[in-house]
Amino acid sequence: xxxxxxxxxxxxxxEGKNCTLQCxxxxxxxxxxxxxxxxxxxxxxxxxxxxxxxxxxxxGRYTATLxxxxxxxxxxxxxxxxxxxxxxxxVVSGGNSGAGSxxxxxxxxxxxxxxx
Amino acid sequence: EAGVTQFPSHSVIxxxxxxxxxxxxxxxxxxxxxxxRVMGKEIKFLLHFVKESKQDESGMPNNRFLAExxxxxxxxxxVQPAELEDSGVYFCASxxxxxxxEQYFGPxxxxxxx
Numbered sequence: 244x245x246x247x248x249x250x251x252x253x254x255x256x257x258e259g260k261n262c263t264l265q266c267x268x269x270x271x272x273x274x275x276x277x278x279x280x281x282x283x284x285x286x287x288x289x290x291x292x293x294x295x296x297x298x299x300x301x302x303g304r305y306t307a308t309l310x311x312x313x314x315x316x317x318x319x320x321x322x323x324x325x326x327x328x329x330x331x332x333x334v335v336s337g338g339n340s341g342a343g344s345x346x347x348x349x350x351x352x353x354x355x356x357x358x359x
Numbered sequence: 360e361a362g363v364t365q366f367p368s369h370s371v372i373x374x375x376x377x378x379x380x381x382x383x384x385x386x387x388x389x390x391x392x393x394x395x396r397v398m399g400k401e402i403k404f405l406l407h408f409v410k411e412s413k414q415d416e417s418g419m420p421n422n423r424f425l426a427e428x429x430x431x432x433x434x435x436x437x438v439q440p441a442e443l444e445d446s447g448v449y450f451c452a453s454x455x456x457x458x459x460x461e462q463y464f465g466p467x468x469x470x471x472x473x
Contacts, residue, residue, distance in 0.1 A: 286464030343415040349402040
């Protein structure tokens with residue numbers, strides 16, 4: 244069964260600190276892995292997309308890593324800001340053949356709260 | 360450039376009634392997707408349109424759900440008759456190409472069935 248597991252479920256950090264969110268997946272065959280940021284009441288917004296051959300990708304203060312052998316990914320947030328408070332969702336594309344070969348499988352997300 | 364828009368933002372209906380959700384994708388995006396998040400669960404795929412054709416509808420839960428995309432522009436998702444378990448947030452997304460391309464999500468429609 245295609246699954247994406249994220250940890251921790253929630254996290255509270257002080258403004259200015261760094262944090263790392265984890266993602267494990269069992270989606271196969273694998274196409275790509277995405278991290279999304281979802282603010283309350285809004286749709287998910289893409290942060291990074293990584294394919295099998297990419298093991299790190301940055302977007303400003305966000306750095307995602309991918310280990311396709313162990314099927315693990317992480318999202319590192321540097322120098323957190325209050326505006327980073329959101330849910331961060333790990334999403335894996337693949338897991339099917341034919342028309343649904345790039346179908347997205349979502350994790351439940353990690354709810355990050357950055358406090359002053 | 361306008362993003363993906365969805366209407367209504369929130370709908371409250373009684374069990375057995377009909378509701379139609381609308382999604383307007385980013386102009387020029389041939390690929391349109393519907394997703395759903397029920398409370399406490401992850402977002403799940405419902406279906407994928409390429410222009411007006413249903414490319415993949417493997418995630419549609421049952422035949423009470425009907426999605427259309429006439430003319431290959433906006434899409435509607437009708438739930439008839441609605442059941443309590445249909446409550447959740449319905450997201451629409453669009454992309455220029457399919458595959459490893461970014462999908463742009465709308466703000467979602469929160470559906471509450473009482």
